[in-house]
Amino acid sequence: MAFSKSKSKSKSKTYTKPGTTFSINGWDPEMAALIELPNFFEIPGWRDHDIPLPPDPDETEMEIRDLLAKQQQIRSDPSMWLVRKAEIEAEANDDAFYMRRLVSLTPSGSSGATDVLIDAMFHLGFIVVATYKKKFMRLRPSQIEPKLRPLLPVPHHPAYPSGHALQYLLIAKALSTVIHNDELGIELFRIARRVAENREWAGLHYASDTVGSEHLALALFPAVTEAYRDTFQNAAREWI
Template sequence: MCEPGGGGVAAFLNRHPYEVNAERVLPLDGGPAHPVGADGSAVGDVPMGGAALSALNKSVRNKSSLNKNKNKNKNKNKNKMAGTGGGGAALSSLMPALELRRLHQLPEADPFTVARRFVWECLDICLPPGPDFTRLETAVLLAMQARDAERMRRLPDIEAQAAFSVEEFLRPLGISEVAGYEATEGLFLNILQATEYVGLLYKGRIDRDRPNVVEPRLRPLLAVPAHQSFPSNHAFQAHSIVFAFNAILPEHPATEELQRIAQNVAENREWAGLHYPSDTLAGKELARRFVPYLRDAFAAGFLAAQSEWH
């Protein structure tokens, strides 16, 4: 499944090597230095903003008095960016370049030598089923399509989730539009970007056709994305956020609600006629296997987010 390759992001990063330490990012080619903060972002970056308070978390309630109107404006601007398109393209200006570079560094020898293959590119997830099982899956999707009432009930969520936003995950935590949780929200946004990139790598290598290509009687509720079907990036991204927060604060009472939301986001892509059920399962499994590499690359972000909850 994983074929050697030296192009794309890895090739770009190799052409622009940086020396990375705890306080600064120094270009090895003599260019200007860029100070970075504890979370790995450039000093001077505008923090992303953190509505209703959760009665489950007293500290959230205490922080809510800190300039809610200012954070509302931040969220409006951020959501306007997130709503202009789907996935990584919508948030391209927020691409976590430093963390992506860490993903592309070797743990030994010269850290700026690009490997032909990285472990996180070759994670052991089940490949798509064969044609007979795929036909069974399309029959399931046709049966779901025939349930017009349920499909129309889900349609508002399906449309809202087309352009992935982290707001749905912030609300059950009680930190939507609340000051003091910028690192948590920023981490979620960066995870969204990184997993979009990684998921597209797997899609390109596996190259599974969308369900409507196999079964022309399917009528998707949204425009069918141009990229491949397996694994589901919505499932991968949503569950990656859940697994990340579980690593930060596993005892939080909203963790089960986050899991329910992630599953709903993933299953709505099936109800929309865009993904097979096996795409959804693969996306969740990829998130489970990728989270250790995510924690390594975003270590500073994880620590900064964790500090907001203690």
């Protein structure tokens, strides 16, 4: 039996007309997250927030003893070792994966602007914490106590305040502002605190580094919402 081949009509390609502007929705989220960053640095006072000073040598010694106890506990408990170590390694290499997964299913079906908000807080926290680390210049725990064996390579910058803690707390606060869901908000902050604690269990940070970041995130946030107004509004539309 012979089959006749139907001739398909060739469709002409449609190109964007000259003079059309690039759609804001077409931006790569990493790049879009930087658009409003300059606004933040135009707001005075962001360098000068009063956060607690790092503890004195006696208190630092107590914190190091606590880290040594954590080190002993995690290495003597196989189940804790597997869980904590996996989390610590994932959190060192990702960009808020656990939080992204939690908020990926928005009411609108789109999460692009929410991703931009997460990226924006991640970048901002990284830059701001460098300024405060330079101010306090606190040694890492393992620089003081050679018995500490950090689970990850020790970052080549000061300890106080904790960068991971600040980044994740800013993300949690930002997402909670736009999603208006108490249960999700509680879980976001639980993740942020878990990440901060994991940096302590890893031997990279003192507990007071986390406390400093908690104070800094709270102090920064009014300026954050002012500087990133469009970023917050775009993300909020996905949660209506």
